[in-house]
Amino acid sequence: MIDFDNISKTYPNxxxxxxxxxxxxxxxxxxxxxxxxxxxxxxFLKLIMHEETxxxxxxxxxxxxxxxxKRREIPYLRRHMGIVxxxxxxxxxxxxxxxxxxxxxxxxxxxxxxKKRVPYVLDLVGLKNKMKDKPSExxxxxxxxxxxxxxxxxxxEIIVADEPTGNxxxxxxxxxxxxxxxxxxxxxxxxxxTHEHELVREFHQxxxxxxxxxxxxxxxxxxxxxxxxVDDDYNDVPHYPDNAVVLPD
Amino acid sequence: MKxxxxxxxxGLKNVWNNxxxxxASVCVLVSCLVLTGAATLFSINVAQVVESVGDSNETTVYLxxxxxxxxxxxxxxDIEKLDNVVSTTFLSKEDALEQYKDELGDxxxxxxxxxxxxxxxxxxxxxxxxxxxxxxAEIKNIDGxxxxxxxxxxxxxxTEISNLINIICVGVVxxxxxxxxxxxxxxxxxxxxxxxxxxxxxxxxxxxxxxVRMPFLIEGVVIGIVSAVVSTGAISLLYESVMxxxxxxxxxxxxxxxxxxxYVAAAFALAGIVVGFFGSFISIRKYLKKEGNxxxxx
Numbered sequence: 001m002i003d004f005d006n007i008s009k010t011y012p013n014x015x016x017x018x019x020x021x022x023x024x025x026x027x028x029x030x031x032x033x034x035x036x037x038x039x040x041x042x043x044f045l046k047l048i049m050h051e052e053t054x055x056x057x058x059x060x061x062x063x064x065x066x067x068x069x070k071r072r073e074i075p076y077l078r079r080h081m082g083i084v085x086x087x088x089x090x091x092x093x094x095x096x097x098x099x100x101x102x103x104x105x106x107x108x109x110x111x112x113x114x115k116k117r118v119p120y121v122l123d124l125v126g127l128k129n130k131m132k133d134k135p136s137e138x139x140x141x142x143x144x145x146x147x148x149x150x151x152x153x154x155x156x157e158i159i160v161a162d163e164p165t166g167n168x169x170x171x172x173x174x175x176x177x178x179x180x181x182x183x184x185x186x187x188x189x190x191x192x193x194t195h196e197h198e199l200v201r202e203f204h205q206x207x208x209x210x211x212x213x214x215x216x217x218x219x220x221x222x223x224x225x226x227x228x229x230v231d232d233d234y235n236d237v238p239h240y241p242d243n244a245v246v247l248p249d
Numbered sequence: 250m251k252x253x254x255x256x257x258x259x260g261l262k263n264v265w266n267n268x269x270x271x272x273a274s275v276c277v278l279v280s281c282l283v284l285t286g287a288a289t290l291f292s293i294n295v296a297q298v299v300e301s302v303g304d305s306n307e308t309t310v311y312l313x314x315x316x317x318x319x320x321x322x323x324x325x326x327d328i329e330k331l332d333n334v335v336s337t338t339f340l341s342k343e344d345a346l347e348q349y350k351d352e353l354g355d356x357x358x359x360x361x362x363x364x365x366x367x368x369x370x371x372x373x374x375x376x377x378x379x380x381x382x383x384x385x386a387e388i389k390n391i392d393g394x395x396x397x398x399x400x401x402x403x404x405x406x407x408t409e410i411s412n413l414i415n416i417i418c419v420g421v422v423x424x425x426x427x428x429x430x431x432x433x434x435x436x437x438x439x440x441x442x443x444x445x446x447x448x449x450x451x452x453x454x455x456x457x458x459x460x461v462r463m464p465f466l467i468e469g470v471v472i473g474i475v476s477a478v479v480s481t482g483a484i485s486l487l488y489e490s491v492m493x494x495x496x497x498x499x500x501x502x503x504x505x506x507x508x509x510x511x512y513v514a515a516a517f518a519l520a521g522i523v524v525g526f527f528g529s530f531i532s533i534r535k536y537l538k539k540e541g542n543x544x545x546x547x
Contacts, residue, residue: 049453051540072457079455091446102447105255106456154454 007057017043035210082151086163090135141172260467270436278476281425288418295411309398433528473525477517
């Protein structure tokens with residue numbers, strides 16, 4: 001479903017964000033992308049969403065080489081994805097229903113479809129009874145669930161969550177990942193970028209570790225996932241000062 | 250386009266939410282349109298006056314001051330004998346002064362009545378205006394004729410004044426148009442900034458550029474249409490009062506507003522829509538090229 005072949009990315013200011021990255025993600029997989037701040041995780045997501053293009057290499061999504069996409073084709077690529085942001089990015093003046101409906105209106109869905117689909121998705125994330133509430137009236141975890149509902153509402157094949165638990169308490173973090181797990185169980189491919197080590201260990205999913213622009217670990221290669229696999233990947237990394245801060249033992 | 254009703258509603262909401270900037274844009278665009286309309290109407294009226302003056306087959310022939318009334322009668326007969334002359338009407342200097350009586354007032358008229366320096370004259374009607382120059386030359390050759398009021402000279406002068414005013418107006422209007430586009434572009438930029446979260450979300454869920462652009466273009470066009478409506482109202486009010494004031498000083502028959510108002514309104518609407526659309530377009534073009542956090546300015 002998602003293929004990164006020999007991807008390197010250097011920004012115009014000379015920053016090398018990714019070096020010769022090769023990743024293959026199958027349809028229906030649940031993958032954690034972990035790494036310290038500045039490791040290249042955000043660049044990885046930007047490349048998937050086509051917010052950036054690689055300096056070299058080829059990215060293939062759903063069998064389509066996206067580096068060859070024309071500008072007007074990019075929105076249609078993004079319709080295969082649902083994005084969940086760390087800061088939720090909800091529109092304060094809109095209520096929960098409208099925040100979710102907004103994503104459907106943006107792709108030109110009819111009012112009748114919106115009326116039917118939005119309550120269904122809000123029910124999935126457990127917020128059907130809060131449709132009329134404003135985001136400011138919700139807790140951090142609830143706001144993130146609204147953000148998740150918005151990502152899901154257009155029925156994407158891939159959910160890309162960028163630090164989805166970064167602004168919620170640990171209990172809610174668990175719930176959010178649990179919800180993503182359920183979505184994954186229905187066949188949606190889920191990519192979760194995080195640096196919350198505890199959470200990653202808890203869910204026993206595939207973990208790709210990026211550090212200083214290189215993939216330094218992929219639990220899929222090991223065949224069996226254990227609580228220690230992720231730690232082992234980190235321990236294999238040459239000594240970088242920020243590793244210890246972001247992913248403590 | 251799918252969801253056009255929704256986009257139109259969003260565009261109208263933008264105008265209201267940004268009302269201070271919208272009003273500023275409307276004011277600048279209205280002043281621009283009213284000035285353009287006034288200049289155009291002035292020019293059309295001058296063109297009509299020039300045409301009527303140029304086409305007039307009446308010419309006034311002034312006689313020398315030492316010509317007696319008897320000599321004047323002979324001069325009139327000499328003029329009438331010319332091929333192209335249809336008729337001559339004698340206008341004595343007393344009659345000429347009488348024509349100014351109303352404007353001078355009784356007191357002043359009484360003072361200058363005895364010191365009338367106006368010349369005796371003939372009002373000559375010609376048959377064929379293409380022979381105007383030849384006939385004028387023949388009249389000038391008659392003894393006792395002092396000068397001829399050449400209507401073509403007046404028409405030429407009026408045209409020159411009209412052209413000068415047109416050139417000045419083109420300059421001022423061009424400057425105002427640029428200012429209008431700039432202000433509308435800034436109004437739309439302010440709207441886009443306030444809606445940057447929405448734009449970034451729209452782009453992330455796969456909204457096309459034209460979908461993102463549409464509410465802002467509608468906002469610009471609405472500003473243009475509102476300006477056109479206000480300008481049409483303003484020019485209607487101004488036209489009649491300005492024209493009655495002018496005709497009070499210089500009598501001439503001006504083009505009635507009802508004959509031109511539809512054209513003026515259509516031209517205003519077209520200009521307003523083009524300026525509004527263009528102002529929005531240049532603003533959003535730059536914004537649409539941004540991606541992700543760039544849109545949010547992070």
